Amino acid sequence: MGLISLVFGWPLAPLRGVIRLGELIQEEVERELRDPTVVRHRLEEIEASRAAGLISEEEEALEMREVLQGMMGDPGTAEGR
Known part of the structure; x- marks a missing residue:
């Protein structure tokens, strides 16, 4: 099951990275606002x-x-x- 999830999950890795980057930016902006x-x-x-x-x-x-x-x-x- 690990190999299958790796094969099908690999194309989504860049999208997950962009989502995480957005979350980090949002956290920093909220920290600055406060x-x-x-x-x-x-x-x-x-x-x-x-x-x-x-x-x-x-x-x-x-x-x-x-x-x-x-x-x-x-x-x-x-x-x-």
């Missing part, structure tokens, strides 16, 4: 943009909410899509 240092840096960038007049108060609130929701993993954020 990293307090990255989140704090992004929030500081948003505040600096607002202070420089590059974005409106509403845009600042929206972006901050998205960053914080991404950190907490709430549905409806970029992570949940």
Whole structure:
């Protein structure tokens, strides 16, 4: 049975590798979304943009909410899509 599964499973090996690579990338992105240092840096960038007049108060609130929701993993954020 091992030889048969090897023969028929071999063509699927590249597909399994691509799937695993996608899983690893997803894990790393989720880890970065929840990293307090990255989140704090992004929030500081948003505040600096607002202070420089590059974005409106509403845009600042929206972006901050998205960053914080991404950190907490709430549905409806970029992570949940």
